[in-house]
Amino acid sequence: MSVPPAPAPGDALAPFRPRRGRLVAIGVVWASLLIFGTIAVIMPEQDGRWGPADRLMMFGLGAAIAALAWRYASIVAVPTRDGIVVRNLVVTRTLDWPEIVGVQFGGGEPWVSLDLLDGDTLAVMAIQKADGDVAGREASRLAALVQAFGESREEDSS
Structure with missing residues (x-):
């Protein structure tokens, strides 16, 4: 698997996606389904200890791990002219550009965080330091x- 290319320089509204983390997560999806599925099929039945329910639960565990990894692989931040939709691991949040007062990417945080007008912060897991x-x-x-859309909206409302 190769690392997907970054958005074209002229495509300012291209979605933000993690690159390396996404590839790892997709690998985990396939590996967990393959490994846990194989174990569920070849698990020996010894004195009635490993029955069909045990096999099903073993495959279910692999499917649960795959589902969590798939959710991680689907992390994205989609900008539009009106705002941005940030889909993180657990929460998806839609923001208008004027709600964002700053972008932080430094210190010990592994991803970008947005400083919001209400004093809160929002992680944008789609932009990760692991991508260099x-x-x-x-x-x-x-x-x-x-800066471009936040300021233009403020000027439009004046």
Whole structure:
């Protein structure tokens, strides 16, 4: 598997997605289904200890791990001219650009965080430090979108 390419430089509204983390998560999906499925099939039946229910639960465990990994693989932040939809591991949140007052990407955090107008912060797991230089460019692109669309909306409402 190769790392998917970064968005084209001219495509400012391209979705933000993690690159390496997504590939690892997809690998975990397939590996857990394969490994736990194989174990469920070849599990020996010894004195009635490993019955059909045990096999089903073994495969179910693999499916649960695969589902969690798939959710991680589907992390994305989708910008539009009106705002951004941030889908993290557990929560999906929609923000209008004027609600975002800053973009932070530094310190010990593994991903970008947005400073919001209400004083809260929101992690954007779609831009991860593990992606190296690409992550820095993506964080800069997000900051430019916040500046461009946040300010233009404020001027429109004045």
